[in-house]
Amino acid sequence: MKPRHKRAAIIAGGLAAISLAAFLVLNAFESNLVFFFSPSQVAAGEAPKNRTFRVGGMVKEGSIDRKDLTVSFIVTDTAQEMKVSYTGILPDLFREGKGVVAQGKLSEDGLFTASEVLAKHDENYMPPEAQHAVDEAQKTIKTLQ
Known part of the structure; x- marks a missing residue:
């Protein structure tokens, strides 16, 4: 695998992890929200x-x-x-x-x-x-x- 492809895979994996973490945090926040x-x-x-x-x-x-x-x-x-x-x-x-x-x-x-x-x-x-x-x-x- 070329270094450029490794770097792209790491960036894509990092973005996926950040997106998953943001989704879980926002979901927990919404379920605990009381008006x-x-x-x-x-x-x-x-x-x-x-x-x-x-x-x-x-x-x-x-x-x-x-x-x-x-x-x-x-x-x-x-x-x-x-x-x-x-x-x-x-x-x-x-x-x-x-x-x-x-x-x-x-x-x-x-x-x-x-x-x-x-x-x-x-x-x-x-x-x-x-x-x-x-x-x-x-x-x-x-x-x-």
């Missing part, structure tokens, strides 16, 4: 079906229902509401009227089954995605009035 939606966006049908996503807003006052380790509650962005069910131990800062982000899947009957629940860490903080969703819902309500 955020507000209850208004979920109600509008923008949320993916049969795929994990996050929903956030405020826990509606008087909506928490506990049965053993299963807790159901309503997340609202003040324009729309969404029922969430979670089985497990909730964060200590989880309360009615406070910001929350839940990660999980939406069932066919509209119930969001959460696999993880995140609560705000002090009285001045709300996750940026949840704050933005609440602000957008408030703007929508004001324009409709």
Whole structure:
């Protein structure tokens, strides 16, 4: 084999290895990507079906229902509401009227089954995605009035 052919084979093999590595990295990244939606966006049908996503807003006052380790509650962005069910131990800062982000899947009957629940860490903080969703819902309500 001529040196020129060896060099071409090495370059082609290197490009194939780099392409394979890039494909595997991008595939892993895509499968772990989780998007955020507000209850208004979920109600509008923008949320993916049969795929994990996050929903956030405020826990509606008087909506928490506990049965053993299963807790159901309503997340609202003040324009729309969404029922969430979670089985497990909730964060200590989880309360009615406070910001929350839940990660999980939406069932066919509209119930969001959460696999993880995140609560705000002090009285001045709300996750940026949840704050933005609440602000957008408030703007929508004001324009409709």
